[in-house]
């Protein structure tokens with residue numbers, strides 16, 4: 001394992017995969033990428049599906065917000081040392097024979113001590129024997145996600161929603177500390193601009209690292225056997241309908257004619273003209289306006305009934321309606337919530353998969 005400083009231009013412009021003297025070098029942030037796409041990159045194939053300007057803007061906005069997360073963590077009592085963005089520290093880890101993984105950690109640090117500021121003040125005033133809070137630094141991997149991906153991460157945990165980010169943090173831990181410690185994933189919701197974190201215990205972080213590098217070890221073997229041959233393509237890891245392929249810069253090279261197909265899998269039974277669609281939209285708007293006005297009337301009537309009940313000092317009463325007698329009553333509802341952060345910390349990903357399940361439904365939204 002080596003730790004070196006490199007210029008920011010070197011680090012940020014480094015390809016996801018390249019051939020080096022010792023074999024194959026993979027960028028830590030590309031640990032979850034398709035092996036065939038990595039092969040295209042390492043053999044310097046021309047990009048056929050460049051990233052759209054909108055996606056680049058999104059990516060740059062996400063990167064620019066990372067220091068915001070670090071400052072928010074410090075305000076919440078975390079001790080955080082962030083990477084120098086102009087001169088970031090680079091780490092290289094030998095994952096397997098002929099396979100190295102390299103990258104630049106976002107930050108290291110540790111959570112607020114148990115007991116928070118009060119404990120720290122007590123230690124300062126009375127000189128506790130042992131330091132308060134965790135003594136050792138942990139790797140902090142900072143991510144920014146849109147609202148849906150943020151919610152998915154909170155609910156499922158990073159090992160299920162973004163396992164590559166856990167492997168990436170484990171790589172930095174190995175590179176910086178020579179051992180896989182607990183790692184922290186700190187994520188900002190770019191919609192609501194709130195942040196949250198998850199601590200992945202060392203054993204689980206190490207497993208994510210082994211899973212990711214075990215997959216790439218096959219690519220390193222492929223390189224050892226075939227050399228840097230652009231024609232000797234490894235198997236595809238995904239199919240055209242997967243988002244990985246739809247966003248892949250080599251989609252047209254790998255699967256010609258498949259670009260964009262996944263978006264058109266819902267065909268209307270009968271062709272609908274633009275004019276018919278516009279009329280349907282106007283009808284939708286008229287109906288929405290009527291519903292809003294009716295909802296406002298309903299809320300006003302309920303408010304009056306609530307005051308009437310309160311005035312009688314009752315929680316339930318009978319009242320004659322236009323067609324029948326009805327009961328007007330206060331209903332108490334109870335909601336239960338799950339602390340996903342604690343659940344994720346306590347359970348292995350496989351156990352969580354049995355408890356927190358995921359289902360996908362589709363509906364049409366007009367905004």
Ligand code: SF4
Nearest residue numbers: 034037236245248254
């Ligand atoms: S198009 Fe899909 S299978 Fe082909 S290289 Fe890209 S991600 Fe891999």
